Amino acid sequence: MLVLCNGAYGRRMEQICRTAGIACETFNQSEEQALSPAAAAPLLAAGPLSAVAMVHCETSSGVLNPVAELGRLVRQLQPGAAFIVDSMSAFGAVPLDLEAAGVDYLVSSANKCIEGVPGFGFVIARLERLKQTKGNSRSLSLDLFDQWAGLERSGQFRFTPPTHALLAFDCALQGLLSAGGVAAQASRYRANNVIVKRGLRRLGFRPLVRDGDDCYIITVIYPGKVTDADCFRIGNIGDLHEPDMHRLVDCVETVLRDMQVPIPVTYGDPQ
CATH class of the missing domain: 3.90.1150.10 (Aspartate Aminotransferase, domain 1)
Known part of the structure; x- marks a missing residue:
């Protein structure tokens, strides 16, 4: 994993990797500046990577990072790597073309710009990438493939779902769409x-x-x-x-x- 980092939430990605025993390298940049594709390019070109991860809007500093530019660079220099974007505080209010940016996994939350209530996160994933992760999870509760497979099979969550937060999320989505998206x-x-x-x-x-x-x-x-x-x-x-x-x-x-x-x-x- 290569983490492109310019703030606290990029550092948290690195910490997650270390805790899970995932080999991780970090590209660090000033918290006050957007990530530079040109500066990150040498690390992206250095060797084969399984995944590249970054934060869309770094909540610790308020910096907006250039997801589309970096995504195109990942596709060019690391075509086999999964591109993971933490868009917790941007999804719903910062336009992003996932296909054009080459995003394989976008992670966000029920609250923030959707204006629901906290209680669950969600992932928009490229299906072929997700299927390749079967059996790889180091966590039972956070096994994304198993969660998807269970929903496809039974329409149910594997464990007790946050029904109140899901209903609030649905209401918030309807409100967002009716207000103009x-x-x-x-x-x-x-x-x-x-x-x-x-x-x-x-x-x-x-x-x-x-x-x-x-x-x-x-x-x-x-x-x-x-x-x-x-x-x-x-x-x-x-x-x-x-x-x-x-x-x-x-x-x-x-x-x-x-x-x-x-x-x-x-x-x-x-x-």
Whole structure:
């Protein structure tokens, strides 16, 4: 496995591999920048790989990674490798053509941009890839092939399913589609993001990630200790709309004044 990593959730992929006894190599890049296909290419070309994994939107930093470009590179340099994408915080609001990007497995969650409730994850898999994994799982409960085969055979989960979360997920999907689908969800989150960045810049704060590498899913602002820099994170997703984000900025300003912090705030560059 090669893990393309630029944040906490890429490092978690590496940790999962180590724990499961899977040979793993990691390409590490700055948390404040999107993964670079050009920089990753030498490792991708170095030798045969079983799989390449990456995070779509790195929630720890708010960086949006170029899945399509990296996927095409994987297909070119490692045609036999499975391409795995963690899209936990992006699926449902960041458009992605899975076929064009060569994605074999996309993993996401019932909550996040779908706006259901936490309780289960799901995988969109290329069927021929999934069938090749029969008997390979190091975990009984997380045997993806066995779960799929059981559903195909009986229509049932192998173990007790989270029925309440499944029903909430169905309702959330219907709500997403009736509101205009992924494009509409992206538009609302993008507007939320703009309000937060504009309002907090006025108060003297600045975004951690430069324009072009950031994503409208989450806004990371200087100065909390989430990554290597002092920062705090503001989620733009969920049932949040423009008035909510204006109120958030107003509340931040009120707290600063209550704490007698000069506005605009001033601080040194992170070390």
